Amino acid sequence: MEEESGSRIDKLAAAQDEQFSRTQVQDWLKEGYVLVNGKPVKANYKAVAGDEVTIHIPEPAELKIEAEDLHLDVYYEDADVIIVNKPSGMVVHPAPGHVSGTLVNGLMFHCKDLSGINGVMRPGIVHRIDKDTSGLLMVAKNDMAHEKLVNQLVDKSVTRKYKAVVHGVIPHDFGTIEAPIGRDPKDRQKMAVVDTGKAAVTHFHVIERFEDFTLVECELETGRTHQIRVHMKYIGFPLAGDPKYGPKKTLDLDGQALHAGILGFVHPRTGEYMEFEAPAPKEFDDILIELKKNN
DSSP states (O other): OGGGTTOBHHHHHHTTOTTOOHHHHHHHHHTTOEEETTEEOOTTOBOOTTOOEEEOOOOOOOOOOOOOOOOOEEEEEOSSEEEEEEOTTOOSSOBTTBOSSSHHHHHHHHOSOOOOTTOTTSTTBOOOOOTTOEEEEEEESSHHHHHHHHHHHHTTOSEEEEEEEEESOOOSSEEEEEOOEEEETTEEEEEEEOTTSBOOEEEEEEEEEOSSEEEEEEEESSOOTTHHHHHHHHTTOOBTTOTTTSOSSOOSOSSOOEEEEEEEEEOTTTOOEEEEEOOOOHHHHHHHHHHHHTO
């Protein structure tokens, strides 16, 4: 404990395990789950040499997931799969702090048969897109479909193409970013390109250049958390509006300018290749109109 002497206990406790967020630890401190020398302390307590820190991780609260009529934009549906066009601002599945208004809540209202492989919190969810990213998602209605769709993701045979507006003018028309992605050691709420990360590959090509921005299409070969956002920042062209990875001075957007517009896969039962395309939402197109005016 000598090396950490003088550190706040919330920061020190959070550093014990990368799965602990500092906010979560602060809540545990308030509830008396974090003890120093057998006694509860406040979050601003400064550790001293010799302190014995004990963390009693509480049992997770059982979340009751309710079906909600969220008027989902369903692009395709049969007995095995559903293709949904998720709006920006919608969380994919419930979690503490987000137990309603998620895609899963809407799916539970829309249909009663969803695969159970990912448990009650993520029924049918084969892959995810970020809360503030809009676009197409495939959902499995039974375990057979789920397994076969996941296998296609693992085999990198699913077509996933995104449109994005990035800061800066990309000089070359095509590019491939191959850089491993893992948890950012400086901020566990973020992902970053790190040596210890998992392999990640993003292909992109320029659609249109503007004065200070570029419209690109990105195609995922892998599907790491925040992959396009992290990779574009890594090469010096962060996404416009991105609150986590982009600059503060940016376009007037509620989140990153990223839309999952094309999704293709082999149907798990028929073996037929299917591809779907969803146009970008109005707010995305409005940004492009403004950028064209300034060209």
